[in-house]
Amino acid sequence: MRLTGRHVIFSLVLFVSGFLVAFSYQQTNQDPQVYQLTDKQLEKDFYYRQQLINIEKENQSIREDIEEKKSEIQKMENQLANQEQTVSDYVQDKKTLQKLTGELPVKGIGVEIQLKDADYIPSEENVNQYIVHDSHIHKVVNELLSAGANAIAINGQRLYRDSYIACVGPVVSVDGVQHPAPFVITAIGNPDVLMPSLTLKGGVVDQLLSDNVEVTTQKKDIINMDARLTGER
Incomplete structure (x- = not known):
């Protein structure tokens, strides 16, 4: 019988088909069988999964607590x-x-006012009309306090809430300490407020000048005042 091209092709197809079937059979025999879990193993797997879920819940609760x-x-x-x-x-x-009561030292900017007796006293005039009196010092101190001074001193002696100023003959007593003229009054506070308060027209300085008291004023960049000593009045 004569072989034609059709026979060759048909034989080749059969050969390949047979090879594929044989190969599939061989692979099937070689592959491991599907592993089947036992009831005990399934139970253990479920237990571990449940434990993992519980741990995740506890972790979430801990995170919320944190x-x-x-x-x-x-x-x-x-x-x-x-x-x-x-x-x-x-x-x-x-x-x-x-600081206001003098229990602590204080320093700062401020003003300085000096009060002096008149240089010239006419012979026929009463000398008391040409010297500084406690009333003149009171005027300056009161004006400074009204203008917002934080601390005031007379000749370096700091004034306190219970301080007193009085004339004792030719001198002025501050808390029992006598001071002769001239009197230097220093005040810590805003000089741009304190100075105008003193020097305004008809104010304290004008009144002192009309009483024949010599007055000089100046701003100070730094004023130091000590604290009150223990037992000091």
Whole structure:
């Protein structure tokens, strides 16, 4: 029988088909069988999965607790910060009051006023009309306090809330300490406020000049005043 091209092709197809079937059979025999879990193994697998789920839930709960604690800590820190600021304000207020009462030293800018007896006293005039009296010092001190002076001293002696000024013959007594003229009054405060308050027309300086008191005023860049000594009046 004569072979034609059709026979060759048909044979080739059969050969390839047979090869594929044989190869598939061989691979099937070589592949491991599907592993089947036993009931005990399934139960153990379920147990472990459940444990993992429980652990995840606990971790989530712990994370939520941590966030809550962080929030509480933040609130406490804010409260402490507010308390610290309040305490700081109290301390600052205390220091300010202590400076005003003389319990702490104080320094700052301010003004200086010098009061002197008149250089020339007519022979026929009463000498008391040409010298500085305690009333003149009171005028200056009161004006300075009204203008906002933080601290005042006379001839370097600091005045306190209970200080007194009085004439004792030719001298002026400040808390029992006698001071002769000239009297240098220093005041710590804003000089741009204190000076105009003293020198305004018809004000304290004009009144002193009309009483024959020689007055000089100047601004000071720095004035130092000591604290009140223990037992000092």
